[in-house]
Amino acid sequence: DVKVTQSSRYLVKRTGEKVFLECVQDMDHENMFWYRQDPGLGLRLIYFSYDVKMKEKGDIPEGYSVSREKKERFSLILESASTNQTSMYLCASGEGSAAGDQPQHFGDGTRLSIL
C-alpha cells in the first residue's frame, strides 16, 4: 500500500514564525502536491512538483514556498506565518503525466493553527 506520511498531525505556531511542513511518500511517485482544506472552500492546490527540484504554483501560492530536494520528500514552507494560514494542510502523491492520470494518495493531514 502507498504510504504518504506528514510529519505532524497538529501544529501550533505564532504569527511571523517560519513554519515547515514535511511530507514523505514511499512509492517513488513523480508527482507530489500540497493542498489546504477550509470549510466551505474545499481543497485548494498550493503548489505541486513533478520532479526533484521542479515546482509549479497552484491556485493559492501566495505566502508559501516549497522544496523538493529528494524524490520522496516535499516540504511546504510558510515564510512568515499569518492567522489566515490557519487551516488543514494535506499532502498527496501520484503517478502520471497529468494530475488526473492516476489516483492521488493522501496523507492524514496537518492541522495548523497560527496564533
Place this chain on the structure above:
Amino acid sequence: KQEVTQIPAALSVPEGENLVLNCSFTDSAIYNLQWFRQDPGKGLTSLLLIQSSQREQTSGRLNASLDKSSGRSTLYIAASQPGDSATYLCATDQTGANNLFFGTGTRLTVIP
C-alpha cells in the same frame, strides 16, 4: 477554470438504503474524474477513478458513473452501512491544467 459542485452538502439515510451522491463540473474537457472518501480529521482515500473514455467504474458496493458531455458524475452506494458514514468528495482535472479541482463534498450519515 474548472468548477466542481456537490449537492447536497449533507445527507442522512437509514442503514440498508441505496443512495446516490451527485457531482457536476463546468468544463467537459477532462481526462478523469475521481471519487474520494474522507473520515473526520483524516486525509482522503481514493475510491474510484473513471477515465474520460469510460462510462462507469465499480468497486464492491460502489458504482461511479460519468456523463462527460453533461458534466455530471454520480456515486451509487448499495445497501449502505454505518461504516459508510464519511464525507465524499469528487475531483476532476481540466485539459491544460496540472492539478485536480475538488468539490466541497457531501457529508453522509448512515443511521443504524
